[in-house]
Amino acid sequence: MVSCIQQPSVEEDSVILFSTFNSPEEYYTSASSFFNSSPPPQSHQLSRIHFELSVRNLSYTICPNRSVCPSFSHLMQKPKPVNILKSVSFDARGSEILAVVGPSGTGKSSLLRIISGRVKDKDFDPKSVLINGRCMASTAQLRKICGFVTQEDNLLPLLTVKETLMFSAKFRLKEKSSKEREERVGSLMHELGLFHVANSFVGDEENRGISGGERKRVSIGVDMIHDPPILLLDEPTSGLDSTSALQVIELLSSMAKAKQRTVVLSIHQPSYRILQYIPNFLILSRGSVVHIGSLESLEETITRLGFQVPLQLNALEFAMESYQYIRGCKIQNVHACSGK
Numbered sequence: 001m002v003s004c005i006q007q008p009s010v011e012e013d014s015v016i017l018f019s020t021f022n023s024p025e026e027y028y029t030s031a032s033s034f035f036n037s038s039p040p041p042q043s044h045q046l047s048r049i050h051f052e053l054s055v056r057n058l059s060y061t062i063c064p065n066r067s068v069c070p071s072f073s074h075l076m077q078k079p080k081p082v083n084i085l086k087s088v089s090f091d092a093r094g095s096e097i098l099a100v101v102g103p104s105g106t107g108k109s110s111l112l113r114i115i116s117g118r119v120k121d122k123d124f125d126p127k128s129v130l131i132n133g134r135c136m137a138s139t140a141q142l143r144k145i146c147g148f149v150t151q152e153d154n155l156l157p158l159l160t161v162k163e164t165l166m167f168s169a170k171f172r173l174k175e176k177s178s179k180e181r182e183e184r185v186g187s188l189m190h191e192l193g194l195f196h197v198a199n200s201f202v203g204d205e206e207n208r209g210i211s212g213g214e215r216k217r218v219s220i221g222v223d224m225i226h227d228p229p230i231l232l233l234d235e236p237t238s239g240l241d242s243t244s245a246l247q248v249i250e251l252l253s254s255m256a257k258a259k260q261r262t263v264v265l266s267i268h269q270p271s272y273r274i275l276q277y278i279p280n281f282l283i284l285s286r287g288s289v290v291h292i293g294s295l296e297s298l299e300e301t302i303t304r305l306g307f308q309v310p311l312q313l314n315a316l317e318f319a320m321e322s323y324q325y326i327r328g329c330k331i332q333n334v335h336a337c338s339g340k
């Protein structure tokens, strides 16, 4: 159900905010019927729809569950609940990349899995995730709106790139005709720069196929086939050489801009060139937010705390290496990221 639509003004390049929807298709259909009133819909108008992702006071605790043989149970400690995320709040805007960074085991993957709806409803409160200001009702709703690219790709080595995307289209675009699915796969391959390898096997470590960067782009395509407005990626550059990593981030940045998509990704040690494509960072330390904002604002915070970033490091590297020192300098204004 779309409950609130603001009249768009194309001339003013206005942002259209929809409050409630059940899926991207529903959203786009509503948008197009809205535009249908007058004048007729234009693709550039539809592409202006923004989805702002907000997270408010998100906490996540797991109680590890281990089933043991009763005769050994007296030897084993009862697992304690693990508090993985603590009151995490941030905003991610459409058309931009927000990078989640932090030391290993700090909760980056858990955060992305939760927002993408891959965690059971009973384990967290879906209401702590808001899209365009409206609380999400369930993880099922999140799964429909957010595409999620996991760190490990789950591609079938003996399928070609085109077959892989057609396979995903068959499951995720059930209501479309095969011609429409073929068209969607074609435009996606074009968008992802995969046309030249359309008929190459994906391959794996044993059967050499496409390159690592191309595999990553295929994985992104598999989860983008239904054109989700919010795209979450867990370490999309891991295992890639610096050039391929840069290509993936460049691609995500241009896709975010072209279709007003909201991109949130986790990343380890981004290179200087990659940093140019990421306007905002969310730094996590032991499940808590220690900084949200641009690299420049991080630098300012570090200086304000009396530290100096060494010449050979950038502010992010310094913050990551000395995170225990900057813990506690949480920037309270969660709107810093969205410039509100």
Ligand SMILES: Nc1ncnc2c1ncn2[C@@H]1O[C@H](COP(=O)(O)OP(=O)(O)OP(=O)(O)O)[C@@H](O)[C@H]1O
Binding pocket: 062, 064, 082, 084, 102, 103, 104, 105, 106, 107, 108, 109, 110, 111
């Ligand atoms: N199912 C689970 N059972 C027990 N502990 C878990 C479980 N899932 C996550 N954790 C713990 O939660 C913490 C955060 O894990 P998470 O994978 O989110 O971290 P991360 O920042 O993505 O790490 P990395 O950068 O190494 O991938 C870790 O200490 C991890 O051991």
